[in-house]
Each structure stands twice: as C-alpha cells, then as structure tokens.
Amino acid sequence: MSNIVLVRQGNAFPCRYVTMLIEMLEEHAKGHDVITLSDEPETPGLVMPLTQSLQGWWAKIELFAPWNRFLRPFLYLDLDTYVLGDISDILDWRPDRLAMLSDFYVPKALASGVMVVPEGEDWIWHRFNQHKTHYLGMAGGDQDCLADCCPSAYRLQDHFGGITSYKVHGADSGRIVCFHGQPKPHTASDKHPWVKGVWQRYA
Numbered sequence: 001m002s003n004i005v006l007v008r009q010g011n012a013f014p015c016r017y018v019t020m021l022i023e024m025l026e027e028h029a030k031g032h033d034v035i036t037l038s039d040e041p042e043t044p045g046l047v048m049p050l051t052q053s054l055q056g057w058w059a060k061i062e063l064f065a066p067w068n069r070f071l072r073p074f075l076y077l078d079l080d081t082y083v084l085g086d087i088s089d090i091l092d093w094r095p096d097r098l099a100m101l102s103d104f105y106v107p108k109a110l111a112s113g114v115m116v117v118p119e120g121e122d123w124i125w126h127r128f129n130q131h132k133t134h135y136l137g138m139a140g141g142d143q144d145c146l147a148d149c150c151p152s153a154y155r156l157q158d159h160f161g162g163i164t165s166y167k168v169h170g171a172d173s174g175r176i177v178c179f180h181g182q183p184k185p186h187t188a189s190d191k192h193p194w195v196k197g198v199w200q201r202y203a
C-alpha cells in the first residue's frame with residue numbers, strides 16, 4: 001500500500017488545507033497513511049520533520065532525501081488540491097521512475113503538483129545538492145529542477161483520467177483537481193459555488 005505525502009513549509013497554507021486533504025483522502029483513499037513533511041509544529045495529522053531549511057516550493061526536494069526513503073513509494077499532492085473521487089488505481093501503480101503532471105498550460109513541460117515517487121530516487125537529492133546554486137536559480141522552482149533531472153518522467157495524464165486543473169477546466173470534472181497558483185480554494189470559493197461547497201464540507 002502506498003503512502004500519501006504532503007509538504008507544508010511555513011504557514012503560507014493554513015492548517016485547514018492539511019485537514020481538508022486528510023478528510024478527502026480518508027474518503028477516497030481508504031487504508032493509506034497520510035504523512036505531512038512540515039517545519040510548523042501545529043501542522044495536524046501524522047507529521048514528519050522538514051530538516052533542511054529549504055523555502056517554499058523547494059521544500060518538496062526533501063521528498064527525495066535518503067532519510068525519507070522509508071516513505072516510498074508514495075503519492076505526493078500539493079496542498080491546494082481537491083481529491084473528489086476514488087484514486088486507488090493511482091495508489092496501486094508502481095512505476096519504475098518518477099511520474100509527474102504534464103503542465104496544464106504547456107503539456108510538453110512537467111509540473112510537480114501531483115507526483116508518484118517510486119523507491120530508489122535518492123539520486124535526485126544528491127544531484128540537487130551537487131548543483132544547488134544552479135537549481136535554486138531556476139525561475140520555475142522545484143519542477144524545473146525535477147524536469148532537468150528526470151526528462152523522461154512518466155506523465156500522469158497519459159496513464160490516468162480525471163486529473164484536471166481548476167483554472168483550465170473550470171468545472172468540478174476531475175477526481176483530482178489542481179489549483180496550482182492563484183486563486184486558492186478558499187479565495188476561489190466566493191465566485192464558484194462548487195469550490196465553496198467542497199471547502200465547507202471538508203475544511
């Protein structure tokens with residue numbers, strides 16, 4: 001059984017986002033542990049520490065650190081994600097290399113809002129640290145780094161349906177709905193009743 005791993009670095013996302021995802025996953029991913037890597041002591045649920053002082057989206061690189069090997073394989077989800085349907089098929093998948101999103105705006109590019117991370121990916125952590133200054137200068141953050149490390153990563157939308165973008169697809173048509181950037185679910189909810197309904201149900 002795969003774990004599900006979240007990352008909360010700092011308090012840009014209120015605790016409600018973690019609580020919301022845990023509640024969604026208890027409904028749509030029964031039997032899977034949800035672990036949050038965080039440096040905030042009030043983060044709810046099962047929490048493991050972030051230890052490397054990487055800020056913002058760069059904290060996701062710690063998913064590949066050797067001391068987190070015991071968590072793999074796992075499904076990673078950004079906190080601004082709605083899980084609205086059964087994802088057992090994704091959790092049962094065992095790819096032999098990293099799987100990422102195809103960017104919703106530029107499908108040839110890779111995005112890191114949802115990932116399936118297999119065993120044996122410590123090399124990504126080591127490569128990041130060998131070229132840290134170079135990678136930290138990338139405008140696209142962690143996903144540019146991961147795309148450079150793993151240009152042949154599997155693309156999740158090639159293997160699974162129902163992974164959508166709130167901004168691109170609009171309606172609540174996906175089982176995994178990615179908000180990726182602005183607006184966030186708690187601010188989008190005033191204009192879009194279905195977003196508000198989901199937020200009120202879970203958050």
